[in-house]
Amino acid sequence: MIPVLSRHWSQEQSWTLESYRRHDGYRGLRAALDMSPDQVIELVKASGLRGRGGAGFPVGTKWSFIPQGADDTSEAHYLVVNADESEPGTCKDMPLMLASPHTLIEGIVIAAYAIRARHAFIYIRGEVASVVRRLRAAVAEAYDAGLLGRSILGSALDLELVVHAGAGAYICGEETALLESLEGRRGQPRLRPPFPAVAGLYASPTVVNNVESIASVPSILLNGSDWFRSMGTPASPGFTLYSLSGHVTRPGQYEAPLGITLRELLERAGGVRAGHTLKFWTPGGSSTPILTAEHLDVPLDYEHVAEAGSMLGTKALQIFDETVCVVRAVARWTEFYAHESCGKCTPCREGTYWLRQLMERLENGDADDDDLTTLFEITDSVVGKSFCALGDAAGSPIFSSLEYFRDEYLAHFPGDGRPGGCPLDPAKATAWS
Template sequence: MSLTPVLTSYWDEPQSWTMDTYRRHDGYRALSKALRLQPDEVIATVKDSGLRGRGGAGFPTGMKWGFIPQGPGPDGTTKPHYLVVNADESEPGTCKDMPLMLATPHALVEGVIIAAYAIRAAQAFIYVRGEVLPVLRRLQVAVAEAYAAGYLGHDILGSGYDLDLIVHAGAGAYICGEETALLDSLEGRRGQPRLRPPFPAVAGLYACPTVVNNVESIASVPAIVLNGVDWFRTMGSERSPGFTLYSLSGHVTRPGQYEAPLGVTLRELLGHAGGVRAGHTLKFWTPGGSSTPLFTGEHLDVPLDYENVAAAGSMLGTKALQIFDDTTCVVRAVLRWTEFYAHESCGKCTPCREGTYWLVQLLERIESGQGTGADLDTLLDVADNINGKSFCALGDGAASPIFSSLKYFREEYEQHLRGGCPFDPARSTAWATADTAIAERGGAR
């Protein structure tokens, strides 16, 4: 399957981020077209395209827009509507939204204006991680250019539509990637997930109807509006149409962003990326970032769309394909991910706050060779007490790599119990010596 550069079609041009470059590539033409339509017609176009959220769960974007209530509420008042772009990309392995905003920020800005017009919002926000200063500054410049050109502000392109767009810097918390925690942070409170219902579409930012979308989801909208539903559906599959960004990182010859139709396989993407690094073979990989269940070499030909990845036992998520070769200790990799989730737990709910702490303690003991067989059962039991029982999906994300790694690599965990990590030269020597001694006695490990 060939690549389909749409969002990435001119990332390699000098100054790809400027207004002039964007306009040379049909920039803001989709906005002019959208403003000639009724807001509901724009929503219908996005619904018909089948665009699904590119931030994790894959929820249909147009359907989410359609949930926004129109007209007066039960109390007779009409609340303002808000659009919030979730640019708090921070999961290990996920690295598509930041380069998109760095290379082509105007694609996001144009998408924001179209989406805000569709849901009848007069104010929009882009919530960006505060650590990524180059991205933050580039977005701020792009927004200023859009104001100067008349694409933002009062009476946009003479349509009578007004929109203000604010770029907001977060304070650096993984939990703020969860949409309701993001809204609390945006309101100036500590970022913690909210109880739902009510959902953001009814009571989101400032208790008003709000749409929260991922960067790539919104940046894909201008191309759909400009080129049409039929064009978009020529790519991907029936239930997962269109193009998307796959982020290849880790032990791959040419890591980077690969824009391809949904349904491409890892084998095909590795063909474009030069394969696993020379002299090594694929051991395991993540289809959607560290919070998704692991895949192995037997999954190389699974179509990377929402349905097929789920059927194979994982989630497409953010399409962050982390590649690990045969030199990698799976226990150590899972430990590092679990340490991240324990550190980033907001502490609101007991299963996640306590469970991630105990997962780290157990994994540290196992990885260092001090564990026992009972620790593996305890590890699964603790993960099971987090999975599906935490306040938000962070607990599920922490449990996923543990379940899947034990499913595919239980023998490697047991090797650690018998003599430490077989991938650590110092420990593997001790392990081999102990193994030889047992064999000489006629025993078995």
């Protein structure tokens, strides 16, 4: 497959408007303006594009939930791009915005036209200052070129685009917590219903999409839905960015059709680091249940990964070899989720605190069978019972690691007068902290 999103990343000053226009930039927007908003939505629906932020919900269907009326509807519609990339192991949206911000901006203008929005926001983590600067410079270029603002490309479309830098919180990756933060309140998830499509930003109909989801739209408008469906699988069509990190020879971003396997991606990335073997991996960041070497040939699309007992999520493939202690890795993830819990609901606030304590006892070799039973029970009281998906995220690595590596947990117990702790040879073990 010829790369689409990352095709021109390596070219000199790929982030400029001039460079983007040399490679068919904003031609997709011109094609969209020759269509009606409803036709644009139907084209995106026909392409089968699914959200690239985790859940995989069809993008065109999400757009169609917005109440549609006359173009001059008095009710404000908003488009919000979720660029709060927070999932451990995920690093695809930031490189995309850094190397080709106009791909995202063009997608935003097309999406805003389709849902009849006159205001759009990009909510991005404030810590990535270089990306924020790059994005704001690209937005300024687009305004100067008449691609944002009033009468875009001589049409009746007006659009104001704001780049909003958040303070940095994992919980703001949840779309309703993001909207709360964007409105100036503490980032905590809202009760649903009503859903954002009915009452989102400022209680108005709002679409919230991930960066990669929106950035995939211009190529669909330019090349058509059949072209997009020629890649990927029937249920998960198109291309996507896979983030490979950890114990891999060449970590980085790999663009490929949905349905590629980890074995194939590792071949592109030079395999697991020399002299070592794959032990376990995450298909979509630390919030997705871990998989093992027996899952190397599972197609990386939404359906097959779910059948394997995990989720595709953000396609953050974290690779761990045999030197990593599973208990220690899960303990670090649990510490992260306990820190990032917003504290709104009791199951997550209290549950993640106690999960952290128990994982620390297990890692240090101070736990016994009763502690392991308690760990399972508390995890079960958090997963599916918390206000948002953060509780599920905290429990996924615990449940899945107990399924595949229960013996490694048991090996941490003290016995025969010896202290407990990691059973791996300290001289060979890789630090994971």
